[in-house]
Amino acid sequence: MLQAPEKFQMFIANRFEPGLSGEQVPVLNPSTGAVFAQIPRGNAADIDRAVRAARAAFDGEGCAQGPWGRTTATERGRLLMKLSEAVLRDQELLALLEARDCGKPLKQARADALALARYFEFYAGAADKLHGQTLPYQNGFTVMTIREPHGVTGHIIPWNYPMQIFGRSVGASLAVGNACVVKPAEDACLSLLHVARLAAEVGLPPGALNIVTGLGSEAGQALSDHPGIDHISFTGSPETGRRVSQSAAAHYCPVTLELGGKSPQLVFADADLDAAVPVLVNAIIQNAGQTCSAGSRVLVEASLHERLLERLAAQFERLRAGPAEQDLDLGPLVNRKQQQRVWDFLSDAQGSGIGFAAQGSVIETAPEAGFYQAPVLLDNVPAEHRLAQEEIFGPVLAVTRFRDEQEALRIANGTDYGLVAGVWTREGARQFRLARQLRAGQVFINNYGAGGGVELPFGGTGKSGHGREKGFEALYGFTQLKTVALRHD
Numbered sequence: 001m002l003q004a005p006e007k008f009q010m011f012i013a014n015r016f017e018p019g020l021s022g023e024q025v026p027v028l029n030p031s032t033g034a035v036f037a038q039i040p041r042g043n044a045a046d047i048d049r050a051v052r053a054a055r056a057a058f059d060g061e062g063c064a065q066g067p068w069g070r071t072t073a074t075e076r077g078r079l080l081m082k083l084s085e086a087v088l089r090d091q092e093l094l095a096l097l098e099a100r101d102c103g104k105p106l107k108q109a110r111a112d113a114l115a116l117a118r119y120f121e122f123y124a125g126a127a128d129k130l131h132g133q134t135l136p137y138q139n140g141f142t143v144m145t146i147r148e149p150h151g152v153t154g155h156i157i158p159w160n161y162p163m164q165i166f167g168r169s170v171g172a173s174l175a176v177g178n179a180c181v182v183k184p185a186e187d188a189c190l191s192l193l194h195v196a197r198l199a200a201e202v203g204l205p206p207g208a209l210n211i212v213t214g215l216g217s218e219a220g221q222a223l224s225d226h227p228g229i230d231h232i233s234f235t236g237s238p239e240t241g242r243r244v245s246q247s248a249a250a251h252y253c254p255v256t257l258e259l260g261g262k263s264p265q266l267v268f269a270d271a272d273l274d275a276a277v278p279v280l281v282n283a284i285i286q287n288a289g290q291t292c293s294a295g296s297r298v299l300v301e302a303s304l305h306e307r308l309l310e311r312l313a314a315q316f317e318r319l320r321a322g323p324a325e326q327d328l329d330l331g332p333l334v335n336r337k338q339q340q341r342v343w344d345f346l347s348d349a350q351g352s353g354i355g356f357a358a359q360g361s362v363i364e365t366a367p368e369a370g371f372y373q374a375p376v377l378l379d380n381v382p383a384e385h386r387l388a389q390e391e392i393f394g395p396v397l398a399v400t401r402f403r404d405e406q407e408a409l410r411i412a413n414g415t416d417y418g419l420v421a422g423v424w425t426r427e428g429a430r431q432f433r434l435a436r437q438l439r440a441g442q443v444f445i446n447n448y449g450a451g452g453g454v455e456l457p458f459g460g461t462g463k464s465g466h467g468r469e470k471g472f473e474a475l476y477g478f479t480q481l482k483t484v485a486l487r488h489d
């Protein structure tokens, strides 16, 4: 018997609400292609209500005098710690929701829920450890700096890692005392709506956290345009990121952009292949390649090329994609549009004579209407080709050969992106040289952490965006610095 789709609601001032228009957006399960839920189609008026709720929580009758604005750093830390514990308690429920909503294999969904708890835990501990300084100045003065919250922050979250990206941006922003308005991707809201329930349960005051569901072009655009927003954290595509920046600029609102990458891993002839190969494979198949920091390019020294390719191919042939609940190496892609995008790149490879060196498989019992894509290993991809230049956001690994270190560096730095890079070599001086010369926000030597490390500052340069999130560094971005000069002579 067919079940009616479950209706979810948006979250404003600690209340779940249907949205002013009463319209719904269907939610698909990527593993089956079937609609299983509905979310409200939030519009500009809903965003306005959410911003007002956040402003009341932060400002109250005057600047930072609302119930959230008055909360001490220690109290905020305690609330975030309780939220972390509630997420851990409900980890399995969150993982199941995420698997159904986004097609993540269960072990990935569980890891994301755990990371969300870790973000809240990390920022809970950090909340009362952020402080200003006193500065030397003229005689008769005491000068100090004070770190203050922006006020109300907007968070536009993509569908690839909703829980992790929510944790890193909303966790840090709440820790320093901002009130938050969140617009999750229409393809990935359900786990975040459950986190909202947990936030109310642990006692976050109404308005400190608000989540408006709906379409990017409506609710997302309205959030970027809203003059009541003091800072925006955006993660997603370069095109939408640019649009959000332009909208925010109209009201002088600072924006942090995390826009993905085409991250290279450089493998030199002296690399420890036993250590490298599983990491190289995981860096592209994790979350079916839908990871901003996916290691989507492998650059290999010519003399090692054949040996490495053989090892990679053997691994790729064994990889299996299937429904999220079956917890295989890969789940489906998030939606039909993403599947079509990957197909377009792969047909371009075939048209350009780029060989499929190996391919995994989609299990036979996987539902026909699911958005599956077997992982593909492409060999000898020219460095200038679009397959080596553009973010595919699917399980497609491009291998390119290099002659020497200089050429490796030129190819590695030769895209518009600069998010993450990996280097595999035993030579110490080369490790340091490349760590300094690679154009990336994070460089991993003899390891690779696609998205890993709650504690590690993360962000890019160029088309990968700007600003840093994660780690303690994020707290600086979610605050502004005030200098106070006191004359007392």
Ligand code: NAP
Residues within 6 Å of the ligand: 156, 157, 158, 159, 160, 183, 184, 185, 186, 187, 214, 215, 216, 217, 218, 219, 220, 221, 222, 224, 235, 236, 237, 238, 240, 241, 243, 244, 258, 259, 260, 261, 291, 292, 338, 341, 391, 392, 393
């Ligand atoms: P996208 O348009 O950049 O979506 C990212 C977020 O922005 C979503 O929450 C989206 O909401 C919202 N959004 C869309 N239009 C908006 C607007 N005009 N104003 C404000 N917010 C808006 O990305 P996509 O279309 O889902 O994916 C396209 C490509 O982007 C992917 O193939 C991939 O290459 C890249 N991508 C990168 C990342 C990353 O982590 N770096 C994440 C996702 C996608 P809705 O989803 O509800 O429209």
Ligand code: MG
Residues within 6 Å of the ligand: 027, 028, 029, 030, 100, 101, 102, 186, 187, 188
């Ligand atoms: Mg979905």
